[in-house]
Amino acid sequence: MSLDMSEASATFKHPFDSDKLHEECALFGVWGHAEAAPLTILGLHAQQHRGQEASGIVTFDGARFHSERRMGLVDSFNSEAILFHLKGAGAIGHNRYATTGDTILRNVQPLFGELATGGFAVAHNGNLTNAETIKRELVQRGSIFQSTSDTEVIIHLVATSKFGPILDRLIDALLKVEGAYSLCALTPDGLIGVRDPLGVRPLVLGRLGDAYILASETVALDIIGARFVRDIEPGELVRISAYGIESFKPFKPAPHRFCVFEYVYFARPDSVLEGRSVYAARKKIGEVLAKESPANADLVIPVPDSGNPAAIGFAQAAGLPFELGIIRNHYVGRTFIQPKQEIRDFGVKMKHNANSALVKGKRIVLVDDSIVRGTTSVKIVAMMREAGASEVHMRIASPPTTHSCFYGVDTPERSKLLAANHDLEAMRRFIGADSLAFISMDGLYQAMGEAKRFDDAPQFCDACFTGDYPTVLTDQDMGVNPRQLSLLAEKA
Numbered sequence: 001m002s003l004d005m006s007e008a009s010a011t012f013k014h015p016f017d018s019d020k021l022h023e024e025c026a027l028f029g030v031w032g033h034a035e036a037a038p039l040t041i042l043g044l045h046a047q048q049h050r051g052q053e054a055s056g057i058v059t060f061d062g063a064r065f066h067s068e069r070r071m072g073l074v075d076s077f078n079s080e081a082i083l084f085h086l087k088g089a090g091a092i093g094h095n096r097y098a099t100t101g102d103t104i105l106r107n108v109q110p111l112f113g114e115l116a117t118g119g120f121a122v123a124h125n126g127n128l129t130n131a132e133t134i135k136r137e138l139v140q141r142g143s144i145f146q147s148t149s150d151t152e153v154i155i156h157l158v159a160t161s162k163f164g165p166i167l168d169r170l171i172d173a174l175l176k177v178e179g180a181y182s183l184c185a186l187t188p189d190g191l192i193g194v195r196d197p198l199g200v201r202p203l204v205l206g207r208l209g210d211a212y213i214l215a216s217e218t219v220a221l222d223i224i225g226a227r228f229v230r231d232i233e234p235g236e237l238v239r240i241s242a243y244g245i246e247s248f249k250p251f252k253p254a255p256h257r258f259c260v261f262e263y264v265y266f267a268r269p270d271s272v273l274e275g276r277s278v279y280a281a282r283k284k285i286g287e288v289l290a291k292e293s294p295a296n297a298d299l300v301i302p303v304p305d306s307g308n309p310a311a312i313g314f315a316q317a318a319g320l321p322f323e324l325g326i327i328r329n330h331y332v333g334r335t336f337i338q339p340k341q342e343i344r345d346f347g348v349k350m351k352h353n354a355n356s357a358l359v360k361g362k363r364i365v366l367v368d369d370s371i372v373r374g375t376t377s378v379k380i381v382a383m384m385r386e387a388g389a390s391e392v393h394m395r396i397a398s399p400p401t402t403h404s405c406f407y408g409v410d411t412p413e414r415s416k417l418l419a420a421n422h423d424l425e426a427m428r429r430f431i432g433a434d435s436l437a438f439i440s441m442d443g444l445y446q447a448m449g450e451a452k453r454f455d456d457a458p459q460f461c462d463a464c465f466t467g468d469y470p471t472v473l474t475d476q477d478m479g480v481n482p483r484q485l486s487l488l489a490e491k492a
């Protein structure tokens with residue numbers, strides 16, 4: 001079996017995207033459909049929000065694996081030549097968001113290895129918290145790493161496992177890793193989907209005719225007309241093959257700790273994750289926030305687009321008009337050529353502009369999903385004042401982000417998080433608002449349909465708000481991974 005690769009050129013990050021947390025990856029998998037590659041392109045396209053810097057697709061045609069990995073948006077796969085090349089009824093795909101340095105092609109997933117059991121391609125959403133430690137051991141024993149991706153650790157562990165069948169090897173490998181992972185893997189015998197025992201990252205199962213689909217989010221099923229079957233359960237491994245679907249629970253049961261930030265910001269609002277509509281959850285957050293922290297104001301204005309549902313919920317609960325007081329320029333994206341510094345200093349207006357005719361003389365409530373460094377909030381509050389708003393009250397649809405994420409989300413190191421170093425009043429002064437409030441932790445849990453946060457057994461991962469990490473952080477504790485995914489600090 002052989003693997004063909006092709007490459008393409010890079011795109012650029014928009015500078016104003018740097019004050020948001022970023023999801024790392026989207027997964028998609030198909031088994032048993034003649035149009036596996038086009039379906040995968042569509043599935044990745046629907047999940048482009050989870051990663052915009054690179055995409056990859058691996059297909060299997062019954063004899064050979066084929067692969068395309070490209071920098072930039074998944075649109076670049078839409079060519080006859082690529083579709084002709086990506087033959088087969090089985091496919092997996094991946095969108096990547098890089099955390100540090102430049103994305104380089106050898107880190108673009110799915111990663112592939114020719115193992116004793118045959119070809120093995122794997123795509124990963126999440127982050128392994130002991131990857132660097134394992135990698136050092138493997139390198140000591142002679143493993144040669146091709147990429148700087150933590151996902152390659154899984155391939156090496158599978159390759160060097162003492163077990164025979166690929167499924168046993170994969171389970172053996174996953175029993176050695178810590179952290180968060182949802183995986184799609186492609187082998188000559190079928191498609192494999194896995195979620196880590198805590199179920200930190202999402203993975204859903206769908207059907208399209210006789211074919212099976214795996215995806216990070218349900219929107220990827222919607223776009224191809226597939227039927228949602230169920231979430232892959234935390235700690236569940238499914239194998240989809242000519243024999244249908246088999247489910248395995250190879251890991252020690254663990255408390256469920258789904259990432260609550262998926263509901264706050266990462267996932268698309270039209271997705272349903274773990275039985276909850278993301279849109280409904282965001283709207284509910286806005287309602288709870290309005291009850292917890294009302295404001296004397298004339299209008300409720302979202303910071304688009306991620307603040308929209310929470311702002312609607314806030315406005316409805318507060319009995320205030322919801323208005324679009326900030327207009328987003330959708331044409332400033334990741335293909336934007338980075339401007340010179342003096343042009344960049346025009347600031348946030350390149351992406352967001354105040355609707356001056358609406359806000360002039362008004363007391364406004366600005367609703368945003370989160371505050372990371374706070375730099376964007378400063379610019380947006382200033383922009384609303386320049387546009388004539390008489391008062392600006394900021395309401396945030398998540399608790400203060402005080403800790404870094406080690407589970408596959410690009411967060412600044414802790415010292416750069418505004419809430420890690422400032423109390424509420426200092427944050428208010430920093431962003432220049434007349435008042436500032438965050439939803440409380442219990443309020444967030446209530447918006448998720450829970451009575452409260454059970455501090456001795458939290459129902460979600462909320463570590464970026466609490467520092468209560470649900471797994472050990474081996475690399476961090478050993479000082480070999482001072483920042484998440486430092487393993488990925490690319491030196492091409």
Ligand code: SF4
Pocket residue numbers: 200259260261262404405406407408409461462463464465
């Ligand atoms: Fe999600 Fe925050 Fe947990 Fe990371 S630390 S998995 S962003 S809740």
